[in-house]
Amino acid sequence: MTPSSESALLRPDLGRLAVHIVLLAYTALALFPIALILINSLKSRAAIFDDPLALPSAATLSLVGFQKVLSATNFLLFYGNSLVVTLGSLLLIVLFGAMAAWALSEYSFRGNRLLALFLALGIMIPIRLGTVSILELMVALNLTNTLLALVLVYTAQGLPLAVMILTEFMRQVPGELKDAARCDGVGEFKIFFQVILPLVRPAIATVAVFTMIPAWNDLWFPLILAPSEHTQTVTLGVQQFIGQYATDWSSVLAALSLAVLPMLLMYAIFSRQLIRGLTAGAVK
Structure with missing residues (x-):
């Protein structure tokens, strides 16, 4: 050689x-x-x-931050509120996003492309630009200081991206498979729920990761729409340990550690499907 x-x-x-x-x-x-x-x-x-970079030792190990977070605040309530908001909005995003993607990818009708373009604009325009209008709408509907207000806002925020991702994946499903199901007398709803959704699971996992993280970490809308103590989320609850002149960093870091654990767990569960979805989308 x-x-x-x-x-x-x-x-x-x-x-x-x-x-x-x-x-x-x-x-x-x-x-x-x-x-x-x-x-x-x-x-x-x-x-x-x-020494912030040093590992805990026998002399520096302390759980006082976790004790303060769990005993001095309603952190478990904040935790539950974040779970309800995140999982509720995620369920609605996946359901409505998949249904809209199925309609756009499977059926030809007047305004199909225009509707797809309209949904794509939702990705380019930040939803926070409409904060004042959203607040006025929630006040008119008497939904302020409710978790439903946050669920609706995050659903509207995540739908455009979900529709775009799921539409591209559904277009790759072989038409012969759907035609064979129709020839066997299977209805459209069964084709959608029993044939299409299982085939686009990697795309659903991708949508789940990209939508649940912003909803869980958001501070803007919980502060504006649901600031009361019984509707506070984790990110808003952490703020009470941050003062104008002094900050209880042990409690802040303990609260952040508890807040990040669900996201790490969800990513570990969906990581394989997420990677499959990203790699499949890269070669299509």
Whole structure:
């Protein structure tokens, strides 16, 4: 084997190695803030300021932050409110988004493209620009300080992206499969729920991840639409530990650690489907 052929064989390996190095560096950069929060949530306030990068030791280990969060506040209530809002909006986004995507991808009707363009505008225009109008609407409907208001807003926020992703996936479902089901006398609803939805599970997982994280982490709309104590979400409940002149960092980091755990768990559950959905969308 000549030196030129050996160098040609080494180039792909070097390229893959460079890609893996870049991906590992990005992973470390993305996980560093989460690791820093988890590490410092298990330390005393003095230890946090002395060496925030150090791991907890026998002298610095402290659970006082978690004790304050669970005993001095209604954190479990805030937790439950966030779960209700996130899961409720996620269910509506997946259901209505899949139904709209099925209609746009399967049926030809006048205004099909115009409707798809209208939904795509929802991705480009931030929903926060309509905060005043949304607040006026919720006041008129008597929905302020209710979790339903947040569910409706997050559903409207997540639907455009869900429709776009699911429409592209549903267009890839073979037409012969749907025609065969129709020839067997299967109705449209059964085709949709029993044939189409199982085939687009990777797309549904992708939609779930991209919509539940903004809903869980949002502070803007809970602060405006549901600021009362019985409707506060986790992100809004954390703010009570942040004062104008002093901040209880042990409690803040403990609350953030508890808040990030559901998202890590959901990502671990949906990660395989998410990767399948992203890679399938990349080659279509």
